[in-house]
Amino acid sequence: MIHNDCRFIGNVTQPPHFQRIGPSQTPFLRFYLAVDGCKDPTSYVRIVAYGDLALLTTPYLQVGSKILVQCHYRQRRRRDIDEIVHEFVADQVLFIDKIDWERGDAVRASLLAAEGATVGVSPLA
Numbered sequence: 001m002i003h004n005d006c007r008f009i010g011n012v013t014q015p016p017h018f019q020r021i022g023p024s025q026t027p028f029l030r031f032y033l034a035v036d037g038c039k040d041p042t043s044y045v046r047i048v049a050y051g052d053l054a055l056l057t058t059p060y061l062q063v064g065s066k067i068l069v070q071c072h073y074r075q076r077r078r079r080d081i082d083e084i085v086h087e088f089v090a091d092q093v094l095f096i097d098k099i100d101w102e103r104g105d106a107v108r109a110s111l112l113a114a115e116g117a118t119v120g121v122s123p124l125a
């Protein structure tokens with residue numbers, strides 16, 4: 001499948017929101033990224049992630065975390081109200097700075113224990 005490709009480097013602006021959605025209880029993560037423009041003022045983009053990426057990224061992100069997100073653009077209509085949502089769906093997240101590894105490792109361990117999974121995350125070197 002061919003889709004658009006975007007990359008953003010920026011800082012998380014609000015506490016990330018994690019939940020499980022749908023009948024299959026798919027992990028879902030939503031956060032906002034502040035991205036500096038060359039000539040324009042700072043832009044704020046809505047990033048969402050699903051599945052393993054959401055599950056394994058959630059524990060490490062906090063307000064101020066600097067990350068690189070490779071993603072694709074999606075426009076959708078909300079089910080609950082008549083509104084169009086513009087968002088970027090993360091395909092990959094790389095941690096750059098202000099990542100709380102100790103807290104993240106502890107949260108990840110508890111999430112993975114609940115999932116019965118053994119997937120790992122490694123820092124950007």
